[in-house]
Amino acid sequence: MSTITALTLAVGQEAEPRTFAPMTRTDYVKYQGASGDFHPLHHDEVYAQSVGFPSVFSVGMLQAGMLATYVTDWLGVEDIRRFKVRFVDQMWPGDELTCSAKIADITDEPGGGKRVTLELQALRQTGTAALLGTAEFVLPSVSAAV
Amino acid sequence: MSHAYEFPIDYSKIREFARAVKSEHGAHLGAKPVIPPTMLTSARLIWEDPERTITKLTGFDRSRILHGEEEYVFHGPLPRAGQTLTCETRITERFEKPGKRGGVMKFARLVTEFRDENGTLVAEQNSTIVETARPPKAEEEQA
Numbered sequence: 001m002s003t004i005t006a007l008t009l010a011v012g013q014e015a016e017p018r019t020f021a022p023m024t025r026t027d028y029v030k031y032q033g034a035s036g037d038f039h040p041l042h043h044d045e046v047y048a049q050s051v052g053f054p055s056v057f058s059v060g061m062l063q064a065g066m067l068a069t070y071v072t073d074w075l076g077v078e079d080i081r082r083f084k085v086r087f088v089d090q091m092w093p094g095d096e097l098t099c100s101a102k103i104a105d106i107t108d109e110p111g112g113g114k115r116v117t118l119e120l121q122a123l124r125q126t127g128t129a130a131l132l133g134t135a136e137f138v139l140p141s142v143s144a145a146v
Numbered sequence: 147m148s149h150a151y152e153f154p155i156d157y158s159k160i161r162e163f164a165r166a167v168k169s170e171h172g173a174h175l176g177a178k179p180v181i182p183p184t185m186l187t188s189a190r191l192i193w194e195d196p197e198r199t200i201t202k203l204t205g206f207d208r209s210r211i212l213h214g215e216e217e218y219v220f221h222g223p224l225p226r227a228g229q230t231l232t233c234e235t236r237i238t239e240r241f242e243k244p245g246k247r248g249g250v251m252k253f254a255r256l257v258t259e260f261r262d263e264n265g266t267l268v269a270e271q272n273s274t275i276v277e278t279a280r281p282p283k284a285e286e287e288q289a
Contacts, residue, residue, distance in 0.1 A: 034162045034166035034167075061187055068167065069168055069182070077183070078173060080220060082217070
C-alpha cells in the first residue's frame with residue numbers, strides 16, 4: 001500500500017531536508033552486524049591506524065541506507081524501483097548527515113501510474129557531499145502538477 | 147560454472163537492518179515486512195560462498211578498497227520476508243585510471259541478479275569497487 005496515493009507532485013518540488021544525529025562507532029557496529037560487512041576499517045581502531053587512517057570511519061553503505069530511509073519516508077518503501085548512489089567522501093565519527101531530495105522528472109509509466117525521478121544529496125556538516133544519488137519511484141495514482 | 151546462492155529473507159533480519167539504517171517505517175515491521183532497499187547488499191555478504199568475498203573476486207588489496215558506486219533496481223514491489231531469492235554475483239567489467247598522486251586506480255564492476263521462486267528476475271544490484279593507487283600511509287610518507 002502506498003502512503004502517497006492522494007499526492008500531487010511537481011518537477012522541482014523538494015522534500016523537507018533531514019539531519020540525522022551525529023554518527024557514532026556504535027552506529028557503524030550496528031550496521032556491520034546487520035549487513036554482514038565486517039571490514040575492520042569501520043570498527044578496529046588499531047587496524048585503521050596501522051594502514052594510515054586517523055581513526056575508523058563509517059561504512060559507505062550505512063549512509064547510503066540512511067539516504068534510502070529518508071527518501072522512502074517521503075514517497076513510500078514498496079514503490080521504489082531504483083536507488084543509486086555515488087560515494088563522494090568518507091564520514092568520520094561525530095559527523096552529521098543531512099539528506100535532501102528534489103524531483104527531477106515525472107513521466108508516464110507504460111503499465112500505468114507515474115515514474116518519479118529524484119535527485120538526492122547527503123551532505124556532511126561541512127557542507128560537502130558524502131553521497132550523491134538518484135531514486136525512481138513508480139507511483140500508481142499520483143497526478144503531476146502542470 | 148554457476149555460483150548461485152540462496153537469500154532467505156527473514157523478518158528479524160529486516161528489523162535489525164531497518165534499525166541500523168535508522169528507519170522506523172511501518173513497511174519494515176510485522177511478520178511480513180518488505181526489505182529496506184539497500185538490504186539487497188546483505189545477500190552476498192551473508193549468503194554467498196565465503197570463498198567469494200569482494201576481496202577474493204576482485205583480487206584487490208583489502209586496505210585500499212573503496213566503494214565507488216552502488217545501484218539497486220527493482221522490477222516490481224520490493225522483496226518481502228518469507229521469500230527465498232536465488233542470487234548470482236559476477237564481475238562484468240574491469241578498468242584502470244591514473245591515480246591523482248601517481249600510480250594506478252583499479253576499478254571492478256559487479257552485478258548481482260535476484261530471482262524469485264519462479265525464476266523471474268526481481269532485482270539487480272550493481273556495484274563499482276575501487277582499489278586506490280596507494281595506501282594512505284604511503285601518501286603521507288611521500289608528502
